[in-house]
Amino acid sequence: MLGTKKITAGGPSKDRARIGQTVAARLDANPRMQPALVGAAQAYYHLDFLNPTQCDTLIRIIDGNRRPSTLLSDRPEREDYGFRTSESCDMDRWSPDVQPIDDSIADLLGLPAVSGETMQGQRYAPGQQFRAHHDFFHENQKYWPEMRRSGGQRTWTAMIYLNDVEEGGATWFPEAGLRVAPRRGLLLAWNNMSADGSPNTLTLHEGMPVVQGVKYIITKWFREGTWLR
Ligand SMILES: O=C(O)CCC(=O)C(=O)O
Ligand SMILES: [Fe+2]
Numbered sequence: 001m002l003g004t005k006k007i008t009a010g011g012p013s014k015d016r017a018r019i020g021q022t023v024a025a026r027l028d029a030n031p032r033m034q035p036a037l038v039g040a041a042q043a044y045y046h047l048d049f050l051n052p053t054q055c056d057t058l059i060r061i062i063d064g065n066r067r068p069s070t071l072l073s074d075r076p077e078r079e080d081y082g083f084r085t086s087e088s089c090d091m092d093r094w095s096p097d098v099q100p101i102d103d104s105i106a107d108l109l110g111l112p113a114v115s116g117e118t119m120q121g122q123r124y125a126p127g128q129q130f131r132a133h134h135d136f137f138h139e140n141q142k143y144w145p146e147m148r149r150s151g152g153q154r155t156w157t158a159m160i161y162l163n164d165v166e167e168g169g170a171t172w173f174p175e176a177g178l179r180v181a182p183r184r185g186l187l188l189a190w191n192n193m194s195a196d197g198s199p200n201t202l203t204l205h206e207g208m209p210v211v212q213g214v215k216y217i218i219t220k221w222f223r224e225g226t227w228l229r
Contacts, residue, residue: 009134009136009137009138009139009140009198009199009201010136010137010138010139010153010198010199011198012196012197012198013153013193013196013197013198013224014197015197015224016153016155016193016197016198016224017193017195017196017197018197019111019155019156019193019197019224020042020155020191020193020194020195020197022110023042023109023110023111023155023156023191024042024191026109026110027042027044027108027109027189030046030108032046032047033045033046033108034046034047036178036180036188036190037173037176037177037178037190040173040175040176040177040178040200040202041173041176041190041191041192041194041200041202041203042190042191043173043176043178043188043189043190043191044188044189044190045180045186045187045188045189046108046186046187046189047183047185047186048185048186049108049160049185049186049187050101050160050162050185050187051185052184052185054101054185055160055162055163055184055185055216056162057097058091058097058098058101058121058162058216058218059162059163059216061089061091061095061097061098061121062088062089062091062121062122062123062162062216062218063123065089065090065121066087066088066089066121066123067087067088067089068087068088069084069085069086069087069088069122069130070084070088071083071084072137072143082129082131083130083131083133084129084130084131084133085124085127085128085129085130086122086123086124086128086129086130086207087122087123087124087125087128088120088121088122088123089120089121090118090119090120090121091118091119091120091121091218093118093119093228098119101119101218102116102119102220105158105160105187105220106220106222108158108187108189109156109158109189109222111155111156111222112226113228114226114227114228114229115151115155115222115223115224115225115226115227115228116220116221116222116223116227116228117151117154117220117221117222117223117227119218119219119220120218120219120220120221121216121217121218122207122215122216122217122218122219123214123215123216124169124207124209124210124214124215124216125210125214126168126209126210126211126212126213126214127209127210128209128210129206129207129208129209129210130206130207131206132174132204132205132206133204133205133206134192134199134201134203134204134205135154135157135192135203135205135221136153136154136192136193136199136200136203137153137154137199138199139153139199150223150227151223151224151225151226151227152223152224152225153193153199153223153224154192154221154222154223154224155191155192155193155222155223155224156189156190156191156192156222157189157190157192157219157220157221157222158187158188158189158219158220158222159171159187159188159189159217159218159219159220160185160186160187160188160217160218161182161183161184161185161186161188161215161216161217162184162185162216162217162218163182163184163213163214163215163216164182164183164184164213165181165182165210165212165213165214165215166211166212166213167210167211167212167213168208168209168210168211168212168213168215169181169182169207169208169209169210169211169213169215170182170208171188171205171206171207171208172205172206172208173202173203173204173205174204174205174206175201175202175203175204176202176203176204176205182215182217190203191203
């Protein structure tokens, strides 16, 4: 029941609607950004956003810091189903290897760097996956008061694939009808909010299991307010 899901995830918001419009206008004006979706959600991609040297640097950092990924959910049963089996790490935003990339992503979207959460590095070995989820916060869950204090709702997500994967590992949006295969340097960005600023349930997505090879990505989640204090 889509209607019920919408209500429990959160309601409309003028501020979030405005963020959606201003970021989309900026991306529409950027000749290197291509629309990835029409209708269901605002989504764009940029080929070769990072060069191979930048990708290799981030991969090296992920390999040096990775640990089992965690989930932000009130539903402990998700742990049992192998919901998010990848390994991940926080990428130190003050590191000279990370900061320029962090800033360039914020600049691409036109969002303040301080609204971005700490960049996440993720590594998926064969069989590992991140099952279907929304990046936005469900405002009826226990974690929400804390998330509201730390910058509020997540608006845009930016993801970058750091390598080509031999088989599997696509990012799949089953409800919006989009499947993106990993490609070194490709940045994919989407708005987790609808036009009225409410959470857009059509942004449901999953990191499909890697079949062959290893998949490395970084993810940036942007908040409606200030995350970094
Ligand atoms: O691994 C992927 O393709 C998706 C990752 C993802 O959804 C996330 O980090 O929020
Ligand atoms: Fe996600």
